[in-house]
Amino acid sequence: MEPDTIFMQISFFGAAGRVTGSKHLITTEQGKRILLDCGLFQGEGQEGNELNRHFGFDPHTIDHVIMSHAHIDHSGLLPRLVREGFSGPIHCNEPTRDLLSIMLMDSAKIQESDLKHVNKRRLERGLPELEPLYDAEDVRQVMRQIEIMPEHSDYWDLCEGVAVRSSVNAHILGSVALTLAIQDGGREKKLTFTGDIGRPGDHILRGPEAIPQSDILICESTYGDRLHEDESDAEAHLLRIVKETCVERSGKLIIPAFSIDRTQELIYMLDRLAFAKKLPSIPVYVDSPLSVNATEVMSKHRQCFNAEILDYITRDGDPFGFPNLHYISKVEESKALNDNKGPAIIISASGMAEAGRIKHHIKNHIEDPNSTVLIVGYATPNSLAGQLKARSEKVRIFGDWHTILCRIEVMDSFSAHADYHEMLAYLSSQDPNRVSQTYLVHGNERALQAWQSRLLDRGFRNITIAKHGQTYEC
Ligand SMILES: [Zn+2]
Incomplete structure (x- = not known):
């Protein structure tokens, strides 16, 4: 193969030089345009809002x-x-x-309610109202355009000259790495987009599968600069926090958690503690309609579970249900939790505490030294969860400043993203000499640079930190 043969162009329209907004556009020599992911920019301020309104390419194409x-x-x-x-x-x-159908509808609602506040402020300043990014009907149209791809790991034909294979990557339910085999005149190049790389020790999901040897990699970099703390006994850690907060201080344990995976992992861990009769008898609330729905979706797809939880199911029956556990969907029931003075565990979304009921729960307990906010997942530094994690002195919630008087705890073992050791292990399926180009996405500047130098040390070459809006030929 001629080294200078151009097979495709790759253009980056999101998660390039930043974490959110994942959108990578592949244009083949034959002119096929394939978009990998179509993510929303989140927690990126005004710049993110603008990027959410302007793709940088024409969706018709x-x-x-x-x-x-x-x-x-x-x-x-x-x-x-x-x-x-x-x-x-x-x-x-x-x-x-199944997850998209509940998550996108939830997102449409958030767009709508966020916009109400934004438009109120714009009207006060004499500015024209903004239209929502999208609404429920657009979500229904997305669902109509979905075509189910095979879950097995064979290649299937996407279009002339392009076959696709997906490999489970254990990041969340259903998450996969995508390999495109692109053919041109009897020659072939393989491009793999890692998606978000999960961890081998996921509490619920099967571990990541090896990806096929690739010529081109688009690789995530979230934790390119760090290692997770070694959490040998997460269950014991969680139990300690529960006891210190809810038993010794009669306080509330508030846990902001992503609706998908993080919430079910927490429930499963509490379920195990309850099954082993170690969990103190206190009410546990999962207070988020999205989390409730996501738990149902999760229960439906046991084919994605690891051997450990499948074995547990044979003994316990339901890994997401125990006597003191209450799922809350209705707003009135959620509000009623505020009047409940006794100890409790409240798991609520969103994970970064940027939206949803969790913001109210944090606001109501942030100045209570007997309560604890437990951070269990990734949070961008500017998000509310990120500020709590960094133990800022004060935070602003719904426009008012609050001094942080509650306790802040962090548990690392729930992270859905591999750290750099785990990512290197994941890439051990690749002979670096056969990978001609690697593009790094989905990370902050520090993570991207650290990950780039680690990959160089590992023998990968031509490693590019992808730039937003830039097109690369390979
Ligand atoms: Zn993800």
């Missing part, structure tokens, strides 16, 4: 969208894409489809 997973920073602009004229197929697997 896209032939196919293929989804790595359902997280909103990878999927949350699908309804916008459809609203702006994309009419082709959106390929994803069944678990991802």
Whole structure:
């Protein structure tokens, strides 16, 4: 093969030089345009808001969208894409489809309610009102355009000259790495987009599968600069926090958690503690309609579970249900939790505490030294969870400043992202000499640079930190 043969162009329209907004556009020599992911920019301030309104490409020109997973920073602009004229197929697997149907509808509601506040302020300043990014009808249209891709690991034909294979990557339910085998005149190049790389020791999901040897990699970098703390006994750690907060201080344990995976992992861990009769008798509330729905979706897709939880199910029956556990969907029931003075555990979304009921729970307990906020997942530094994690002195919630008097605890073992040791292990399926180009995405500047130098040490070459809006030929 001629080294200078151009097979495709790759253009980066999100998660390039930043974490959210994942959107990578592949244009083949034959002119097929394939968009990998269509994520919303989240927690990126005014710049993110602008980027959410302007794709940087014409949605009419896209032939196919293929989804790595359902997280909103990878999927949350699908309804916008459809609203702006994309009419082709959106390929994803069944678990991802089921998650998209609940998550995108939730996102449409958040857009609507956020916009109410924004438009109120704009009207006060004499500015014209903004239209929502999308609405429920756009979400329904997304669902109509979804085509289910096979869950097995064979290649399937996407279009002339392009076959696709997905490999489970254990990041969240349904999440996969995507490999495109692109053919041109009897020659072939393989491009793999890692999606978000999960961890081998996930509490619920099967571990990551090896990805096929690739010529080109688009690799995530979230934790390119760090290692997770070694959490040998997460259950014991959680139990200690529960006892210190709810038994010794009669306080509330408030846990902001992503609706998908993080919430179910927490429930499963509490379920195990309850089953082993170690969990003190206190009420546990899962207070988020999205989390309640996501738990149902999760229960439906046991084919994605690891051997340990499947074995547990044979003994316990339901890993997401125990006597003191209450799922709350209705707003009135959620509000009633405020009047409940006794100890309790409240798990609520969103994970970064940027939206949803969790903001109210944090606001109501942030100045209570007997209560604890437990951070269990990734949070961008500017998000409310990020500020709590950094133990800022004061935080602003709904426009008012609050001094942080409650306790802040952090548990690392729930992270859905591999750290750099785990990512290197994941890439051990690749002979670095056969990878001609690697593009790094989905990380902050420090993580991207650290990950780049680690990959160089490992023998990978031509490693580019992808730039937003830039097109690369390979
Ligand atoms: Zn993700």
